[in-house]
Amino acid sequence: MTDVTPETTSYLAPAEVEDVELYHPKSFVTKYIWSQDAKVIAIQYAVTAIAIGLVALVLSWMMRLQLGFPDTFSFISPEAYLQLITMHGMIMVIYLLTALFLGGFGNYLIPLMVGARDMVFPYVNMLSYWVYLLAVLVLVASFFVPGGSTGAGWTLYPPQAILAGTPGQSYGIILMLASLALFIIGFTMGGLNYVVTVLQARTRGMTLMRMPLTVWGIFVATILALLAFPALFVGAVMMMFDRLLGTSFFMPQIVEFGESLKYGGGSPILFQHLFWFFGHPEVYIVALPGFGIVSDLLSVHARKNIFGYRMMVWAIVVIGGLSFVVWAHHMYVSGMNPYFGFFFATSTLIIAVPTAIKVYNWVLTLWRGNIHLTLPMLFAIAFIITFVNGGITGLFLGNVVVDVPLSDTMFVVAHFHMVMGVAPILVIFGAIYHWYPLMSGRMLNQAMGHFHFWVTFIGAYLIYFPMHYLGFIGVPRRYYAIGETEFIPLSAATLNEFITVAALIVGLAQVVFIFNLVWSLFKGEKSVKNPWRATSLEWQTPQMPPAHGNWGKELPVVYRWAYDYSVPGAAEDFLPQNLAPDQVAIAKGHEASGVRAAAT
Amino acid sequence: MILAFVLVVLVVGSVIFHLLSPWWWTPIASNWDYIDHTITITFWITGVVFVAIGLFMAYCVFRFRHQEGTRAAYEPENKRLEWWLTVVTTLGVAGMLTPGLFVWNQFITVPKEADVIEVMAQQWQFSFRLPGKDGVLGTSDTGNVSSENPFGLNPNDPNGQDDVLIEAQDLHLPLNRPVKVLLRSVDTLHNFYVPQFRAKMDMVPGMVTYFWFTPTRTGTFESICAELCGTGHYTMRAVVVVDEDSAYQTWLQEQSTFKQALAKNRNSTGSKLSLALSKRQTGSADSVYGVIPPKRNSLRN
Ligand code: HEM
Ligand SMILES: [Cu+2]
Ligand SMILES: [Cu+2]
Numbered sequence: 036m037t038d039v040t041p042e043t044t045s046y047l048a049p050a051e052v053e054d055v056e057l058y059h060p061k062s063f064v065t066k067y068i069w070s071q072d073a074k075v076i077a078i079q080y081a082v083t084a085i086a087i088g089l090v091a092l093v094l095s096w097m098m099r100l101q102l103g104f105p106d107t108f109s110f111i112s113p114e115a116y117l118q119l120i121t122m123h124g125m126i127m128v129i130y131l132l133t134a135l136f137l138g139g140f141g142n143y144l145i146p147l148m149v150g151a152r153d154m155v156f157p158y159v160n161m162l163s164y165w166v167y168l169l170a171v172l173v174l175v176a177s178f179f180v181p182g183g184s185t186g187a188g189w190t191l192y193p194p195q196a197i198l199a200g201t202p203g204q205s206y207g208i209i210l211m212l213a214s215l216a217l218f219i220i221g222f223t224m225g226g227l228n229y230v231v232t233v234l235q236a237r238t239r240g241m242t243l244m245r246m247p248l249t250v251w252g253i254f255v256a257t258i259l260a261l262l263a264f265p266a267l268f269v270g271a272v273m274m275m276f277d278r279l280l281g282t283s284f285f286m287p288q289i290v291e292f293g294e295s296l297k298y299g300g301g302s303p304i305l306f307q308h309l310f311w312f313f314g315h316p317e318v319y320i321v322a323l324p325g326f327g328i329v330s331d332l333l334s335v336h337a338r339k340n341i342f343g344y345r346m347m348v349w350a351i352v353v354i355g356g357l358s359f360v361v362w363a364h365h366m367y368v369s370g371m372n373p374y375f376g377f378f379f380a381t382s383t384l385i386i387a388v389p390t391a392i393k394v395y396n397w398v399l400t401l402w403r404g405n406i407h408l409t410l411p412m413l414f415a416i417a418f419i420i421t422f423v424n425g426g427i428t429g430l431f432l433g434n435v436v437v438d439v440p441l442s443d444t445m446f447v448v449a450h451f452h453m454v455m456g457v458a459p460i461l462v463i464f465g466a467i468y469h470w471y472p473l474m475s476g477r478m479l480n481q482a483m484g485h486f487h488f489w490v491t492f493i494g495a496y497l498i499y500f501p502m503h504y505l506g507f508i509g510v511p512r513r514y515y516a517i518g519e520t521e522f523i524p525l526s527a528a529t530l531n532e533f534i535t536v537a538a539l540i541v542g543l544a545q546v547v548f549i550f551n552l553v554w555s556l557f558k559g560e561k562s563v564k565n566p567w568r569a570t571s572l573e574w575q576t577p578q579m580p581p582a583h584g585n586w587g588k589e590l591p592v593v594y595r596w597a598y599d600y601s602v603p604g605a606a607e608d609f610l611p612q613n614l615a616p617d618q619v620a621i622a623k624g625h626e627a628s629g630v631r632a633a634a635t
Numbered sequence: 636m637i638l639a640f641v642l643v644v645l646v647v648g649s650v651i652f653h654l655l656s657p658w659w660w661t662p663i664a665s666n667w668d669y670i671d672h673t674i675t676i677t678f679w680i681t682g683v684v685f686v687a688i689g690l691f692m693a694y695c696v697f698r699f700r701h702q703e704g705t706r707a708a709y710e711p712e713n714k715r716l717e718w719w720l721t722v723v724t725t726l727g728v729a730g731m732l733t734p735g736l737f738v739w740n741q742f743i744t745v746p747k748e749a750d751v752i753e754v755m756a757q758q759w760q761f762s763f764r765l766p767g768k769d770g771v772l773g774t775s776d777t778g779n780v781s782s783e784n785p786f787g788l789n790p791n792d793p794n795g796q797d798d799v800l801i802e803a804q805d806l807h808l809p810l811n812r813p814v815k816v817l818l819r820s821v822d823t824l825h826n827f828y829v830p831q832f833r834a835k836m837d838m839v840p841g842m843v844t845y846f847w848f849t850p851t852r853t854g855t856f857e858s859i860c861a862e863l864c865g866t867g868h869y870t871m872r873a874v875v876v877v878d879e880d881s882a883y884q885t886w887l888q889e890q891s892t893f894k895q896a897l898a899k900n901r902n903s904t905g906s907k908l909s910l911a912l913s914k915r916q917t918g919s920a921d922s923v924y925g926v927i928p929p930k931r932n933s934l935r936n
Pocket of ligand 3: 824825826860861862863864865867868869871
């Protein structure tokens with residue numbers, strides 16, 4: 036098994052694909068706007084995703100104000116509340132997290148990390164971004180049409196999504212479905228690029244089992260997305276037909292407010308199956324890139340190889356595969372055949388095993404490491420504890436009978452925010468602090484960074500940890516106001532006020548972060564090359580930030596895995612992937628034995 | 636250093652919060668304490684894991700923080716440790732899943748002697764139907780729904796004539812008798828949920844769904860809708876009263892049957908429900924939300 040880590044080899048297979056000639060932009064427009072350079076496209080994706088994400092953040096403030104202080108804000112009506120949660124949820128999951136992880140980090144890091152000059156289909160890659168932007172604009176337009184955006188909840192369940200009792204029935208829902216269809220089209224163009232680039236454009240010596248886990252995570256997540264999004268796409272198209280053409284895919288016979296509608300024979304549960312066949316893998320589309328990135332952050336900043344690399348790769352692949360057979364755990368109380376519960380509870384709890392292995396390997400990477408508590412490291416550790424907390428409550432909800440009292444309560448809201456809201460966002464922050472110098476040539480400001488970290492980490496925990504207990508009481512989700520309810524104690528209102536205050540503070544800390552991003556671009560301390568002393572290829576380019584084409588005249592040649600940190604006998608505590616074995620400087624006193632890894 | 640401290644505080648604080656906070660599940664009023672037991676088991680297993688991982692990380696951050704001249708260990712894998720952890724995790728997962736599936740089997744297996752009742756949902760209220768003297772619910776169809784026949788019962792089905800209809804009022808249930816709740820909706824998804832009974836299930840137009848439970852203490856309980864059903868979702872409530880048998884019989888005598896209701900509706904202005912419906916029909920096209928119950932304060936009385 037010559038291609039298996041962590042051995043270094045001196046024999047390298049010849050390149051299978053010839054070096055490519057790239058399109059060289061001639062004007063400002065082709066360089067920065069209609070750009071075909073994956074790095075520019077990445078920044079375009081990231082800026083758009085963060086901008087629309089900020090909208091979703093502001094929406095969450097309004098929701099929290101309503102929940103914490105009901106009867107106070109007259110501009111938040113029951114209709115508006117439903118529109119807020121729907122747009123907030125959809126934007127966060129799809130237009131922020133999916134776009135930022137895959138379109139943003141995927142575009143920036145895949146070509147650099149595998150030693151390619153660019154994505155294999157740069158033109159399609161460019162189109163991908165512009166279709167995504169169009170999807171975002173259509174979504175934003177739905178705020179302004181008569182009747183406003185849809186208030187169907189981010190799950191868009193019919194019949195309610197297209198009935199008169201739900202806000203946004205006239206135009207909002209149509210624009211939402213259209214925007215989702217556009218997003219999927221745009222994503223598919225990018226996604227095919229990411230997969231083919233990883234499979235075909237790796238440089239000499241970069242075997243699959245030498246790729247950084249970041250690339251593995253994004254790669255598998257993209258495959259999941261390519262297989263899962265079509266289910267949402269057909270669901271959206273079919274619902275669009277039901278709404279516009281009067282078909283009845285999802286619409287049974289209905290009497291609404293005394294009026295008999297012209298539908299009949301369709302199945303609302305069919306839509307739920309389509310939605311969650313997409314929706315559950317979507318959780319992992321957001322989680323797997325996060326898993327990969329956090330593995331690399333931990334390894335670099337603890338100066339230690341990631342523990343159990345092969346296990347980590349297999350865990351990603353197994354989790355990705357299993358994530359397609361657990362979808363109906365979102366439907367335990369949907370009225371589907373109750374015998375499905377046995378199967379889906381079992382498959383869901385099985386996923387916990389590879390997921391737990393990943394967690395163990397992260398903490399074992401810290402064990403006997405040389406831990407530098409840099410900002411990326413702080414966020415990575417905060418991610419682990421947040422993710423463990425959120426993963427654990429997933430074991431409650433996955434265990435079918437436990438889900439019965441808890442589903443559709445605030446327990447669910449707390450659970451998914453911990454595991455797919457806060458945790459991936461913490462990774463994104465860590466990743467931005469880590470790769471900002473590579474992208475801009477400057478470091479982010481430390482003081483602002485520490486402020487941002489502590490407020491976000493502790494604040495988010497204070498928001499969501501107590502929220503689980505509201506769910507135990509029985510406080511339902513998607514409630515504009517809970518009013519006086521027999522089983523809800525008055526103290527729950529106090530807790531809601533506390534959560535709202537915490538949420539507003541966390542929200543304001545993000546303003547500091549955005550300010551830091553912009554300020555450091557001009558005023559930040561200039562970064563040295565490879566400031567974290569990392570081994571992976573993206574830091575080994577001739578220029579920093581990497582220039583068009585990434586690698587100058589010659590593509591790099593890879594001799595080792597991405598995790599040669601603190602190798603016994605080597606003078607430096609990191610050996611870049613493209614450092615030839617005969618170039619490795621030997622530490623004093625080790626001249627006779629040489630470098631262990633390099634000698635095998 | 637601060638981080639190690641914060642991690643310890645976070646872990647210990649979470650445990651203390653769990654033990655001391657006033658927020659916990661509402662006191663149970665049904666046979667589903669099995670569900671509570673499964674949750675307790677899950678809490679123990681996952682709690683131990685959470686505390687162990689949190690404290691271990693705090694220790695690592697403290698013990699292996701960067702110091703001048705130190706270097707990390709080099710250990711790519713450790714097969715034995717990895718297998719060992721996998722096996723222990725698998726056992727823990729099995730320890731939660733086994734009781735869970737066992738209780739789920741009980742949850743979906745309705746005892747033969749269970750009484751059958753029906754809950755019908757529409758935007759935004761619950762109504763109830765009892766089988767009447769013959770013990771059998773008559774058939775129904777969304778297509779039959781009209782202001783005279785808001786439940787959409789089949790007027791020609793003899794089983795339905797004596798069905799007891801409880802429209803937009805409190806439901807009473809006898810104590811300690813298992814009851815199978817059939818769930819139906821005429822417009823969109825809803826969900827019938829009483830936290831003290833621990834059971835819930837969606838109501839889906841075009842289908843009949845069910846759950847069962849046995850009320851184990853008397854009292855008045857509030858039920859809420861737990862599946863988003865449009866603007867009035869948050870106002871959709873009902874009251875379930877669990878009675879001793881004698882009180883239950885007294886209440887039952889006062890209710891009217893489908894046959895009686897049909898006759899009455901034909902002669903008078905119609906039921907409460909059909910009033911709401913006709914208001915909607917006369918409203919102008921864009922006052923779609925005209926039937927939304929007023930805001931919370933006035934709503935609750
Ligand atoms: C500090 C930041 C955030 C706050 C304060 C916040 C707050 C909220 C609130 C109050 C709700 C509505 C709960 C209800 O009434 O049912 C909600 C729903 C939701 N949030 Fe967040 N959220 C935040 C960040 C995120 C992030 C990062 C994600 C990304 C996954 C996310 C995804 C969702 C989803 C999917 C829903 C469900 C929407 C629905 O019920 O249809 N949120 N959030
Ligand atoms: Cu899922
Ligand atoms: Cu509802």
